[in-house]
Amino acid sequence: QVQLVESGGESVQPGDSLTLSCAASGGTFSSYSMAWFRQAAEKEREFVSGISGDSDKIFYSDAVKGRFTISRDNVKNTVYLQMNSLKPEDTALYYCAAQDSGSIYPLNRDYGINYWGQGTQVTVSS
Secondary structure, X not given: OOEEEEEOOOEEOOOOXXXXXXXXXXXXXXXXXXXXXXXXXXXXOEEEEEEOOOOOOEEEOOOOOOOEEEEEEOOOOXXXXXXXXXXXXXXXXXXXXXXXXXXXXXXXOHHHOOEEOOOEEEXXXX
């Protein structure tokens, strides 16, 4: 069983940068593909970015491509989301997610995720 704990969410102004972290425990971190999802108020949860266990495959949604960067540290068992040029529409609860090794399901879909964190709130407002 994997436990995921997000941190780093806060209220910022448009154009600011922010880095989210997700610390994992209870499993072999390097074997999991990791992802970030987000859910804005009254909207469905959506995929933001994903990264394979050895960081050789990285994915972004069109909404964040070019502004956000995902990375991971398999020694620290942590995945990061560097967010630049933040916009009000980036306001959401950001979830860290993990997918078991060998999963046949896509990383960018809720049903492809095996473990979820509790979320960290990011608010972008002037």
